[in-house]
Amino acid sequence: MERRALLGLAVAATAAAANAPAARASSEGGGAASAETYFRLPIITASILRADGRRGVLTIETGVDVPDAALRTRAQQSAPRLRAAYNTAAQRFGAGLRPGAPPDVDRLAADLQAATNATLGRPGARLLLGTVMAV
Numbered sequence: 552m553e554r555r556a557l558l559g560l561a562v563a564a565t566a567a568a569a570n571a572p573a574a575r576a577s578s579e580g581g582g583a584a585s586a587e588t589y590f591r592l593p594i595i596t597a598s599i600l601r602a603d604g605r606r607g608v609l610t611i612e613t614g615v616d617v618p619d620a621a622l623r624t625r626a627q628q629s630a631p632r633l634r635a636a637y638n639t640a641a642q643r644f645g646a647g648l649r650p651g652a653p654p655d656v657d658r659l660a661a662d663l664q665a666a667t668n669a670t671l672g673r674p675g676a677r678l679l680l681g682t683v684m685a686v
Contacts, residue, residue, distance in 0.1 A: 602651025612681025
C-alpha cells in the first residue's frame with residue numbers, strides 16, 4: 552500500500568472533520584468571534600519546571616475579540632503592550648506552576664483577561680485562548 556496516499560487521505564479526512572463543526576458553529580452564530588472584531592497575537596511562551604526537574608516550556612495561543620470599534624483600534628495599536636503584559640502574566644503563571652502539574656487554564660485565562668483590561672484601560676475586550684501546552 553502507498554503510505555503517502557494513505558497519509559493524504561488521513562489528512563483530508565481530518566481536515567473535513569475539523570471544518571464541519573466550525574462551519575456549523577459559525578452558521579448558527581453560537582457566540583463565536585467574527586473576523587471583523589477578532590485579531591490574533593503571536594504565541595506566548597514561559598519556562599516551567601517539568602516533573603523530572605528539567606526546564607520545560609509553556610506555550611499559549613492568544614487572540615482578542617473587541618466588538619467596540621474605538622476600543623478595537625486602541626487594542627490593535629497597543630498590540631506590543633498587550634504582548635508584553637501577556638508575557639509577564641505567563642511568566643508569573645509558569646513560575647507558580649508546580650513541577651509536573653497540568654496548567655490551570657481557568658486561572659491563566661483570568662490572569663490574561665486582567666492583563667488585557669489593565670493594558671487597554673477599561674473592560675470590553677475579550678481574551679480568547681487557543682492551545683495551551685506544557686512541554
